[in-house]
Amino acid sequence: xxxxxxxxxxxxxxxxxxxxxxxxxxxxxxxxxxxxxxxxxxxxxxxxxxxxxxxxxxxxxxxxxxxxxxxxxxxxxxxxxxxxxxxxxxxxxxxxxxxxxxxxxxxxxxxxxxxxxxxxxxxxxxxxxxxxxxxxxxxxxxxxxxxxxxxxxxxxxxxxxxxxxxxxxxxxxxxxxxxxxxxxxxxxxxxxxxxxxxxxxxxxxxxxxxxxxxxxxxxxxxxxxxxxxxxxxxxxxxxxxxxxxxxxxxxxxxxxxxxxxxxxxxxxxxxxxxxxxxxxxxxxxxxxxxxxxxxxxxxxxxxxxxxxxxxxxxxxxxxxxxxxxxxxxxxxxxxxxxxxxxxxxxxxxxxxxxxxxxxxxxxxxxxxxxxxxxxxxxxxxxxxxxxxxxxxxxxxxxxxxxxxxxxxxxxxxxxxxxxxxxxxxxxxxxxxxxxxxxxxxxxxxxxxxxxxxxxxxxxxxxxxxxxxxxxxxxxxxxxxxxxxxxxxxxxxxxxxxxxxxxxxxxxxxxxxxxxxxxxxxxxxxxxxxxxxxxxxxxxxxxxxxxxxxxxxxxxxxxxxxxxxxxxxxxxxxxxxxxxxxxxxxxxxxxxxxxxxxxxxxxxxxxxxxxxxxxxxxxxxxxxxxxxxxxxxxxxxxxxxxxxxxxxxxxxxxxxxxxxxxxxxxxxxx
Ligand code: PRX
Numbered sequence: 204x205x206x207x208x209x210x211x212x213x214x215x216x217x218x219x220x221x222x223x224x225x226x227x228x229x230x231x232x233x234x235x236x237x238x239x240x241x242x243x244x245x246x247x248x249x250x251x252x253x254x255x256x257x258x259x260x261x262x263x264x265x266x267x268x269x270x271x272x273x274x275x276x277x278x279x280x281x282x283x284x285x286x287x288x289x290x291x292x293x294x295x296x297x298x299x300x301x302x303x304x305x306x307x308x309x310x311x312x313x314x315x316x317x318x319x320x321x322x323x324x325x326x327x328x329x330x331x332x333x334x335x336x337x338x339x340x341x342x343x344x345x346x347x348x349x350x351x352x353x354x355x356x357x358x359x360x361x362x363x364x365x366x367x368x369x370x371x372x373x374x375x376x377x378x379x380x381x382x383x384x385x386x387x388x389x390x391x392x393x394x395x396x397x398x399x400x401x402x403x404x405x406x407x408x409x410x411x412x413x414x415x416x417x418x419x420x421x422x423x424x425x426x427x428x429x430x431x432x433x434x435x436x437x438x439x440x441x442x443x444x445x446x447x448x449x450x451x452x453x454x455x456x457x458x459x460x461x462x463x464x465x466x467x468x469x470x471x472x473x474x475x476x477x478x479x480x481x482x483x484x485x486x487x488x489x490x491x492x493x494x495x496x497x498x499x500x501x502x503x504x505x506x507x508x509x510x511x512x513x514x515x516x517x518x519x520x521x522x523x524x525x526x527x528x529x530x531x532x533x534x535x536x537x538x539x540x541x542x543x544x545x546x547x548x549x550x551x552x553x554x555x556x557x558x559x560x561x562x563x564x565x566x567x568x569x570x571x572x573x574x575x576x577x578x579x580x581x582x583x584x585x586x587x588x589x590x591x592x593x594x595x596x597x598x599x600x601x602x603x604x605x606x607x608x609x610x611x612x613x614x615x616x617x618x619x620x621x622x623x624x625x626x627x628x629x630x631x632x633x634x635x636x637x638x639x640x641x642x643x644x645x646x647x648x649x650x651x652x653x654x655x656x657x658x659x660x661x662x663x664x665x666x667x668x669x670x671x672x673x674x675x676x677x678x679x680x681x682x683x684x685x686x687x688x689x690x691x692x693x694x695x696x697x698x699x700x701x702x703x704x705x706x707x708x709x710x711x712x713x714x715x716x717x718x719x720x721x722x723x724x725x726x727x728x729x730x731x732x733x734x735x736x737x738x739x740x741x742x743x744x745x746x747x748x749x750x751x752x753x754x755x756x757x758x759x760x761x762x763x764x765x766x767x768x769x770x771x772x773x774x775x776x777x778x779x780x781x782x783x784x785x786x787x788x789x790x791x792x793x794x795x796x797x798x799x800x801x802x803x804x805x806x807x808x809x810x811x812x813x814x815x816x817x818x819x820x821x822x823x824x825x826x827x828x829x830x831x832x833x834x835x836x837x838x839x840x841x842x843x844x845x846x847x848x849x850x851x852x853x854x855x856x857x858x859x860x861x862x863x864x865x866x867x868x869x870x871x872x
Pocket of ligand 1: 736
């Protein structure tokens with residue numbers, strides 16, 4: 204009985220009607236795709252042996268992988284110290300991640316192999332070999348050291364998608380400074396808050412970035428952030444667009460001036476396994492972003508291991524992850540996974556429709572890309588544009604496709620397979636989070652029978668479950684909360700500066716299981732079908748945005764008294780942000796104010812957090828204890844056919860809100 208009750212509860216709680224659509228579709232989703240003989244003829248893993256070895260002796264399994272994938276200066280003595288919820292992996296070991304990404308490939312004779320085929324939005328290109336990347340990283344590492352940046356410091360990175368971005372990350376890793384990359388689409392305020400939280404000593408940025416032909420004022424944003432970031436003593440600026448930007452004497456340095464004349468060798472620091480490699484901020488249920496901590500050995504091993512197996516890496520793989528390095532997907536699958544594995548990648552700076560809607564497909568044809576990894580939101584956009592754009596290009600080099608970031612609906616999965624994959628290549632839907640460091644639930648393409656819309660099952664060595672409120676696994680066929688049941692090398696080591704929040708967010712709800720915040724159904728074959736977040740975190744185009752963060756940005760505007768933000772399902776971005784706003788006395792709702800509020804949110808957080816729809820209402824529906832009844836607001840946002848951007852609160856919305864709040868309260872009593 205409990206399971207049934209939960210199922211109803213879960214369906215109510217899982218934000219968005221996306222879930223309703225997904226569940227409906229899932230019920231009749233019976234198509235399966237076994238690995239094809241063509242794929243199997245080259246596949247790296249074709250049997251259950253890894254799953255069996257990991258199940259038989261988890262620590263022995265990870266020890267073996269750590270020896271296989273990582274080059275150590277000093278071997279580790281202990282595989283795992285697990286003092287729940289704090290894990291230490293490969294204790295006693297010493298290594299350097301930049302050595303593992305660069306030097307060892309050059310030493311092995313692969314210095315001339317291309318690490319990145321860089322494609323600028325404007326059409327400029329650079330092929331950077333492993334040897335060239337190594338010298339660039341060493342020169343920058345030496346320059347950073349001369350600025351006084353040292354092991355244990357934190358360095359902010361706020362850059363466009365250009366090769367200097369991975370170079371900056373690797374230079375930090377080389378000298379033992381932890382980086383904190385802030386997505387280039389975030390605002391000055393977001394940069395400032397993150398730099399202050401981490402007490403960063405420097406920021407590496409660019410003059411500007413290109414985006415859809417326009418300019419992103421990165422340096423100006425950094426200047427604004429620095430006005431209020433007292434710990435930042437140095438700013439390093441890459442010249443990208445070449446436009447004039449102000450430079451502050453003594454604090455700001457041109458990247459090209461700094462590295463000129465620097466030696467192209469730099470002895471890597473010998474780091475301990477558990478030294479901090481980076482922090483990356485992600486949204487939770489409160490307004491303050493969490494600095495997720497990842498350490499050296501476990502994270503890097505896990506990025507390489509998962510990249511190698513899930514993407515079935517071959518010596519001639521040309522791999523393209525179309526995410527931004529500013530998100531965890533880019534950290535693990537543009538930088539640390541592929542470079543650790545010595546793979547050739549494509550890195551693209553711009554948007555898919557610049558200068559035309561076939562840009563991605565022309566890139567695949569040009570470089571002979573064999574593996575493409577992107578987000579469902581991109582696939583839905585391509586579906587909308589139509590198959591004629593990919594059809595213009597020869598995509599026959601592709602042998603594997605991947606997706607990440609949000610649930611993929613079966614229609615989009617099928618479209619991707621058919622129109623991009625020529626109906627012949629596997630599509631791997633990969634579920635994971637900033638916190639997990641790498642892919643957790645995904646197919647092994649030479650082993651797993653695929654079902655469109657399912658991320659399938661946990662990878663070897665990973666324990667995941669779908670549980671009810673009490674933390675008990677639901678029966679196959681049931682739905683519930685996703686938990687992770689065993690420590691894994693790539694797991695977060697906590698939240699920067701806030702152990703209590705780490706416990707509270709991930710470990711309080713189910714005791715010994717990590718609570719992921721997602722809802723899922725598990726089918727008769729044990730396959731996971733993700734349904735979205737169950738907490739107050741939205742997933743907009745694959746980006747996690749907290750309702751609380753957008754609310755506090757709205758309330759920051761002088762006209763706003765109170766705001767409630769909910770997600771509304773959206774055919775392209777998965778979810779879109781809807782805001783209900785009450786105004787302070789003396790202010791009137793207007794189309795201009797809506798535009799102003801949207802811009803205000805963009806300024807405080809970044810354009811991705813702009814509400815798509817804002818309604819003014821004299822009151823928000825609340826319980827007696829003063830809690831906003833979000834479920835009601837969600838229903839209203841979902842049920843009404845709301846226009847693209849705006850609808851002023853008309854009396855019917857307000858009346859509806861009030862009527863339903865009253866009904867709800869009556870039910871509670
Ligand atoms: O809700 C899940 C969704 O994205 C969340 C993690 O977001 P973030 O930390 O920004 O990392 C995104 C890239 C790994 C998850 O809690 N999510 C991610 N991948 C999938 C997904 N939901 C369904 N299916 C996926 N494949």
